[in-house]
Amino acid sequence: MKKVNRRSFLKGGLVTGAAALAVGSAKKANASGSFGGYPDSMGVLVDMTKCIGCRTCEAACNKEQNLPKPDKPFDDKSVFEEHRHGGLPRRTTEKAYTVVNRYEIKGREHPLFRKFQCNHCQEPACLTSCFVNAYTKTPEGAVIYDETVCVGCRTCMVACPFYVPAYTFSSAINPVVKKCIMCYDTRLKFGRPPACVEACPSGVMVFGKRTDLISLAHKRIEDHPGEYNHHVYGEKDVGGTSWMYLTSEDAPFDEIGFDTHLGTEPIINYVKEFLAIVPMVLTIWPALFTGFHLLATRKDTIKNDEGEK
């Protein structure tokens, strides 16, 4: 008989483990049929090489969405010096669904400005994470949400790979999540571009069918060799987003605050299997374990009943 020593035991374990993984991943591939987004959805291509940092988009957003008065005027450029903890630049808040940040890049003559707002993912992690189904991805491309059902759990804020959803910390009674909705109610629904896009005096943003924008983006890269970075951010990142970006050759995405390590899988694919179990756990487990409990304590109950008699 073959003697099982420590080494062969570990070897066997490894083989079995690998086999289990292979089976598991095969299953995963079957389970994660990708949605890939609505075919005719609209999008915005942001060409950051053209942004002049005038903040007109911020002002337009504020007016269109009836947001509260800003802390500083929209023509005040000192906001570019503002930094949060850890030296991070400004982010979206309950009072500002879009912000423009300035990046000084070594070896580049002019600073680069980056507009930041919800990227309206093809398969949004916020939508997946929301347990009250407040979020909807519309066929037009916008990721909108129903504020009236939001319970303020802030799970979407954790789920979002871009840290977009903001929270009404100022509201003590009914705090909810707030973010850009691509002007869905007032504009996108009627075929008009978001307010920021139309207001931009520099033509930074192009509004159109997402598929058209992708080809336009690649054409711009091709037509201007040496001018653009060859990555169209959002074409494939996190499974694709409705808002996509072009940056300059000498200002790579990771130097202007973009996370280039998010991968091309939609966030949902990492948690799909687990999330499918959640409703089952929530509905079956209480009944099941209540049953177990009743069974286990049945004798005592009968005894008690008899004792009372």
Place this chain on the structure above:
Amino acid sequence: MGMKKKKLIGFALMAALASPLGLVGVATSEVLELDSLKNLYGGVSFDHDMHIEMVSDNCSKCHHHTAGTEAEGPLCITCHANSPETDDPTCSGCHERDVFSAENMKKSWGTDLLHHRSKPSLKAAFHQNCLICHIDNDAPSGCSDCHTMTEVGEKFYDTGKHAPVPKADAHGHGGH
């Protein structure tokens, strides 16, 4: 008033175009008022003659191929190496104010002209064309260097008369 002036410029342009001489620059010996943003800003006076002088009569610096001088962009040349002056060489002759109207969107995305897709709007054309040159040549490049804000503009940008009252704590952009 503005309408009248625009009409006048229009007539001057037409007259110049129709003239047998067709001299470069004759069309606009006037100072133009650029008012594509007139809702938020007062018109910007643009001295066309001065700019013609600055580019040494090379109209293509701003007008691509539409003014009859040889196109500069390597992409433009592929089709427009020998293009004559167009019927309407003005900026607004090609660059629409509202590029996002249903009609213009259709025109813009449906065009067969490869490099004319997603053409910038009039204001975008101004800023993309003028500003880069202004920055490179140390010409005025700040927003208020060229624009005076209107009352509507001040309200839109929450500035001037409509500026927010400064808070004691300036670090407003909170959140972690």
